[in-house]
Amino acid sequence: MQKNIKFVGVKNLPKIIKTKVTTGVIWVEVPEAGMSILCGCPEDAVKHLMQRGFIQTTEKDGVQFETGPNAILLSDLPIQNGAFCNLSEFPVLQMLYRQGMLLPDHPNNTGVRPLLLGSEGQVRAQMQYIYRGNYGLTSKAEIMATGMSAADAELIMDMKSKFAFGNIRATEELLDSHIIDAAPKEIRGGVMVCRIDTNIFEFTYEDEIVIVDLNLPQGQKYRSPYPLGFQNISREYFAVIHSGQGDGWDVNRPSMSSILVYQGKIYLIDAGPNVEYSLTALGIGINEIEGIFHTHCHDDHFSGLTTLMRADHRIKYFATPVVRASVFKKLAALMSKEESLVSSYFDIIDLEFDLWNDIEGLEVRPLLSPHPVETSVLSFRTFWEGRYLTYAHLADIASFKVMRGMIDEVPADNSFDQSRFEQVRQEYLAHVELKKIDVGGGLIHGAAEDFKEDASDKIILSHQSEALTSSQKEIGSSAPFGMADVLIADQSDNMRRIAFEFLRANFPDIDKHHFRTMLNNQIVEFMPGTIILKKGQVNDDIYLILTGNVEQINSEEEYYNAMSAGGMVGEYSGIHGFQSLYTYRTIGYVVALRLPSKSFSEFIGRTNLSARIEKMHEYREFLNRTWLFGGSISPAVQNRVADQMIRHSYEGENEPIKADQARSIFIVAGGTCGKLVNGEVVQTLTAGDFFGEETILFDQDLTDEYRPAQGANLFEIPADAISNIPAVMWKLLEQHEKNTNLIIAGAPAKLASVV
Numbered sequence: 001m002q003k004n005i006k007f008v009g010v011k012n013l014p015k016i017i018k019t020k021v022t023t024g025v026i027w028v029e030v031p032e033a034g035m036s037i038l039c040g041c042p043e044d045a046v047k048h049l050m051q052r053g054f055i056q057t058t059e060k061d062g063v064q065f066e067t068g069p070n071a072i073l074l075s076d077l078p079i080q081n082g083a084f085c086n087l088s089e090f091p092v093l094q095m096l097y098r099q100g101m102l103l104p105d106h107p108n109n110t111g112v113r114p115l116l117l118g119s120e121g122q123v124r125a126q127m128q129y130i131y132r133g134n135y136g137l138t139s140k141a142e143i144m145a146t147g148m149s150a151a152d153a154e155l156i157m158d159m160k161s162k163f164a165f166g167n168i169r170a171t172e173e174l175l176d177s178h179i180i181d182a183a184p185k186e187i188r189g190g191v192m193v194c195r196i197d198t199n200i201f202e203f204t205y206e207d208e209i210v211i212v213d214l215n216l217p218q219g220q221k222y223r224s225p226y227p228l229g230f231q232n233i234s235r236e237y238f239a240v241i242h243s244g245q246g247d248g249w250d251v252n253r254p255s256m257s258s259i260l261v262y263q264g265k266i267y268l269i270d271a272g273p274n275v276e277y278s279l280t281a282l283g284i285g286i287n288e289i290e291g292i293f294h295t296h297c298h299d300d301h302f303s304g305l306t307t308l309m310r311a312d313h314r315i316k317y318f319a320t321p322v323v324r325a326s327v328f329k330k331l332a333a334l335m336s337k338e339e340s341l342v343s344s345y346f347d348i349i350d351l352e353f354d355l356w357n358d359i360e361g362l363e364v365r366p367l368l369s370p371h372p373v374e375t376s377v378l379s380f381r382t383f384w385e386g387r388y389l390t391y392a393h394l395a396d397i398a399s400f401k402v403m404r405g406m407i408d409e410v411p412a413d414n415s416f417d418q419s420r421f422e423q424v425r426q427e428y429l430a431h432v433e434l435k436k437i438d439v440g441g442g443l444i445h446g447a448a449e450d451f452k453e454d455a456s457d458k459i460i461l462s463h464q465s466e467a468l469t470s471s472q473k474e475i476g477s478s479a480p481f482g483m484a485d486v487l488i489a490d491q492s493d494n495m496r497r498i499a500f501e502f503l504r505a506n507f508p509d510i511d512k513h514h515f516r517t518m519l520n521n522q523i524v525e526f527m528p529g530t531i532i533l534k535k536g537q538v539n540d541d542i543y544l545i546l547t548g549n550v551e552q553i554n555s556e557e558e559y560y561n562a563m564s565a566g567g568m569v570g571e572y573s574g575i576h577g578f579q580s581l582y583t584y585r586t587i588g589y590v591v592a593l594r595l596p597s598k599s600f601s602e603f604i605g606r607t608n609l610s611a612r613i614e615k616m617h618e619y620r621e622f623l624n625r626t627w628l629f630g631g632s633i634s635p636a637v638q639n640r641v642a643d644q645m646i647r648h649s650y651e652g653e654n655e656p657i658k659a660d661q662a663r664s665i666f667i668v669a670g671g672t673c674g675k676l677v678n679g680e681v682v683q684t685l686t687a688g689d690f691f692g693e694e695t696i697l698f699d700q701d702l703t704d705e706y707r708p709a710q711g712a713n714l715f716e717i718p719a720d721a722i723s724n725i726p727a728v729m730w731k732l733l734e735q736h737e738k739n740t741n742l743i744i745a746g747a748p749a750k751l752a753s754v755v
Contacts, residue, residue, distance in 0.1 A: 016203060018210045022048045023223050024085070026212050028073075030205050033189030037117070038069035038091055039201070039212045042083060043273035043303045046090045047225040047251045055094065060107040066098040071187065073180075073212065074118030074126060076199045078335060079734045080216040084306050086334075087273075088116065088126050089133045089299040090248050096174065098249075116177040117187060119195075121336060123179060127171040128333035135160060135168050136297060136326035136373030143374075146321040154414035156322070156374065162406045162416065163372040163444060218627070219560075224274040226252050228281040230528040231482030232589040235264035235495065235547070238362075238382050238488035240391050240434060242460065242479035243268075243278050247440050248300035250465035253481065254278050255300035256395055258436060260380060261484075262362045264494030265290040267318075269378065269393050271304030279307075282482055283548040283589035285564040287634050291316030291349075293364060295395045296375035297327040305331060309345040310727045312564070312637045317346035319376065320353055320366050326374045337733075341697075345726045356381070363388075367427050370398045370406065370416065372444055379432065382488070389487045390432040392456075395463065397438050399447035400425060432456050434485050438463035439472065448472040458485065495523050498546050499593045502566045505636035510607050518595055518603065526590040533570045535583045541594050543569040548590035549632070552624075553583045561624045562587070566634035572617050575601045616642055622715070626667060626688045628731050637725060644721040650712045656705035663699065663719040665692040665732070671712030676705040693732040696723065 017029040025048055026039040036054075038045060046068075049055045055068040072092070075085035095114040100106035116123050137143050138160075143153040161168070178187050184194040184204065192204040199214040216222070233241055239261040246253035255272035259282070266289050268275070276286065292308060292315060295301055305327075308315045319327065332339045349359075353376070356363040366376035377397060381390040403421050411417035428437075428450070435456045439448040440463040448461055452475055459476035461468060468478060479485075496519050503515045523546070526532060533539050535554060545567045552561040559582070563569070573580040574597035604610055616635075619642035623629035629638070647669070656676060657666065666673075667690040674681035675691070685691065685706070694703055696719045708714060722728045 014208060016205050016208045016210045018203075018212070019052075019054075021045075021052050021054065022225075023220060024080075024214065024216050025049075025222075026214070027052075027054055027069075028203055028210060028212060030189070030191050030203075033191045033205060035071060035188055035191050036067075036069045037071040037073055037203075039073040040075055040085065040214045041072055041088045041091050042085055042222040043087050043299075044090075044225050045087070046094050046249065048223075050249070050251050051225055063100070063107050065100045065106070065108055066094065068094055068099050070095065070099075070101075070112065071115035071117060073193075073201065073214070074116065074122045075214045076119050076122065076195070077215075077738055078122065078125065079306075079730075079737055081218065081221060082306065082310050082730060082734065083222055084303065084334065085214070085216075086118075086122055086126055087299055087303050089130055092130055092175065093248075102174065113174065113176045115187065116175055117180050117193065119181075120179045123177045125333055125336045127175070127177070129330055130175070131171045132326065132330035132333055133298060134171075134372065135164065137322065137329070138168055142325070143322060146325045148322055151414045152368075155416065155420070156368070158412070158415040159370045159406065160372060163370075224277045226254070228254075228278060228481055230588045231282050232525075233261075233282050233284070233482065233484060235266075235490060235498070236261050236484070236486050236488065237264075237490045237492070237494075238262055238384070238389065239484050239486040240436075241282065241482065241484045242436075243282065243481065244272060245460075245462045245479055245481070247445075247463050247465055248298075252465075256436075256438060256463040257301070258391075258393055259284070260293070260362075260391070262382070263360075263492075264490065264498060267362075268292040268308075270295055270301040270395060271308060272300045273303050275304030276307045278481075280549065280588050283591075285547070285549045286311045286632060287313065287564040287566065288547060289315050291318055291347075291359075293378055293380075293393075294319040294323060294327060295378060295393070296323060296371060296373050297330045298373065298396065301395065302327065302330070306730075308726075310632075310730050312633045312725055312727050314345065314347040314724060314726060317348050318351055318359070318364065320351050320368075320374075322374045323366075323376050324348065324350065335733075345729065351376075367424075369394075369396070370403055370424065371396050377428070379430075384488050390434070391485075391487065392430070392432045392435040394428060394435065394437040394446065396444070397428065397446040398444060399441070400450045401447065402443060429454050430456075433487060434458050434460070436460040436462050436479075437476070439476075440464045448475045451475055495546055495591060495593075498565075499523070499544060502544060502546070502636070505566065505634075506568075506639065507607075507609070510609075514603060514607060518600070519593070521596070521599075522594045524592055524594050526586045526592065528586055528588045530586045530590075531583060532586065532590075532592075533573075533580050533582075533584045535581065536579050538577055538579055539570040539574045540597055542571050542574040542597055542600050543592040543594055545569065546591045546593060549587045550590060551583075551585045551587055553585065554581060559625065561630050562632050564632040564634050566636055568635065570597070571600075572613075575604055575613065619645055622669060626690070628665075628667065628688075628690055628728060628735075631727075633725065633727055641717060641721050641725075644718055646716040646718075648708075648714045648716060650708040650710065650714070652710060654708045654710070654712075656707045658702070658705060663695045664716045665690050665696060665722070666706070667715045667717065669713040669715050672709045673712055673714065674707045674709065676707055681707070690735075693736050695719070697729070697732055697736060 019027045024040045028037040096102040100108035140153040184192045201212045241259040243259045244254035244257035258269040260267040328339050332342045351357045356365045365379045369375045369377045377394045379392045381388045438446040439461045460479045461476035550563045569584045620638045673685045675683040
C-alpha cells in the first residue's frame, strides 16, 4: 500500500543567500538571477572558496571545469590592518580559465564576462593591476627604460606576444565593471547593490535585502586557508629552507618559495600569500629579514610584499631592473600610488643578468626565463673548501614542449629561436648541488619529465597542487614545509654574533668589552606557547630575543604587543626588582640570550645609563600603546624615535596648530585635541590618535587645523625620525587611505580613532 508523502515546500527559501566564508570574505548568491558574488578578495580568497565548497569541479558536454563566482565586490579600503584587501588576480584567472568563461568553444563561455564591483578608484586600480599581472611591461620603450638593449627588448616582447597568443589585451576587454555608490544600481538579472557607508553594501533582489560589511575590525587579520605547524630552524652558514611547494590553487600548502640562510642572515626568494603566517611558523620575525630575491610579479610570488613593507627597516630588494620595473608598476597600480612612493619602502639593489652578482660573499646569477611576464630564474652559490656550492631556484619556467612551440619556422631578428631555446635548456639542466623546479605544467609552467637526465645532486619538485605521480617521484624529491637542505653548516656561532649586533644597536655608545661580558651568558631556546615571564613576577633574568616573536600581554588593561628580535623580556622590572606588568609568551620557537637581572642592573649603573633607560622606558611604553608604533618595532628603532620626540604641553586657550607647521606627525599623549573645519570642531582626538601624516607622506602642509584643549599633551615626531621605518610609513598611508575614503563616502564625522 503506497503511503502519502508530503514534500516540504521550497517557497520560503531565501532568494539571496549570504555566507561568511572566512574573515573579510563573504559569499552572496542569487540563484534565480544567476549571480554568485565574491565579496572581498584578500590573498588566497580562491583557496578559501575551494575549501568551503563554493568552487567545485563539474562537467558539461563532456568538458570538466570549475564552478565559482561570476562577480567580485571590492573593498572601498585598499589596505586594512596592514594587508591588501583587493587581490583579484587569481579570482579573475579562476573565472576566465578554470571556469572557462574566456576559453573558445567552452560550454561555460556564454559571452558573460567576470564582473568587478566597487568604487571608481578601486575598480580602476584593479583593472591596471590585473593588466600588469597578465603582461608585466607592455612595450619595448618600457623595457628599454630599465636599461635593456633594443635587441633584448625585442626578444622579451616576442616571448610575451607568443604567450599572449599574439594579442596583448586591455583588462576592459576581459572584464565588465560597475561603479557602486549610494544610489542603487542593477548589476545583473535584477540584483541591485548600493553603498550605505564606507565598506558597507546593501544587496537587494525583489523583496529581499542583505547587508555586506567588509570592514576588518582593528587587530583582526585575514586568515590563511591552511594550517602550518611550528618549525625550529637553525641559522646555518648556507642553507635552503623550503617554505612553499604549492601553487596559487593548492589549498593545503603555501605557494612555491624558499628561504635562503647565509651566514645566519635570512633572505626570502619570492613572497607569496600569507608569508607572515609562514614566517611565524618558522620562528622568523619580519624584522629579521635581510632581503628578498624576486623572480617575477605574479600574485602567488608577489602578494606578500605588503608584509615586507611593514618591517622596521628597509628590507633589501634584489632583482634585475626589468623584473623590478614590472613588479613596482603592478604594486603602484594596486596601491594607486606613484612608483617612487612604492620603491621608498625598500633598499633596492639591482642584479645583472648572466653574471654572478656578489652580495657580501653570496653570489647570485639571474637568467632571463620565458614567461608571460618578465621573469628571472636564480642560482645562488658560495665558495667553500675549494669549490662552489650552488642552489638553483627555477620558479615559473615553461616546459621544453611549450618553448619549442614558440620557435617560428622563419624566426625574425631578436626572436625566441632555436639557439635561444638551446641556451635556456642548457641553463635549466646545469648541474648544481640543489635545484628546485616548477613542474606545474600547462602553457606557462614546467614539466618534471624535462629533467629526467638532470645530473644535479638533488632536485625538488614544486609549484603544483596535485600529488606527485610515480614518474615524477623517479625524477625529483618533495619537501615538506620547513624542511631544510644545509649546504654548509654553521661553525661560527651565529647566535652570539646576532646577540652582539642587537646589544650594539640598543646601546650604541658603550664600549665593546661590556658586550663581551654579557655575551658570555647562556643562550636558551623556548618552545612555542611558552610563558617566559608572568605578570606580577619579579624576574631573576632578562632575555634578549635573538630569533622569533614574543607576545607582551596585560589582559586587564586590554594591552597586547608583539615583540620582535632585538627586544628584551623583563628589562625594566629586572633592573629595578619590580613585579612585571606584563606576561611574555612565545608565539613560535624563540632563541634568547639569558642575562641575569643583577648583572644587567650593574651594567646599567656602571655605564651611567640609568637616566637614559628611564626616559627610553617611558617613551617606549607610550609608543607601544599606540596603534601607529605598537607591534614588532624593535627597541633599537624605538630608541632612535624616542631621541627625536618633542613633548608639547598646552595650558589655557591655545592657538590652532596651523598648516605651515614643520613636517611632523603629532600624537596625543594626554587630554584631547580638536580637528577644526571652518573653525568648528568636527572630530576630537584622544590619547594615541595622531595627525599630520600628509606632511610626511606627501611633503605638504597640514590639510586641516588642530587645536589642543587645555591641559593637553602632544608628542611631535619629525619626518626624519620615521621616514626610514616602513612599518610606520605603511600605517600612515593606511590611515590616510581610510580618512580619504571616509570623506569620499560622505562620512567625515566618522573618522575612527586609531588607538
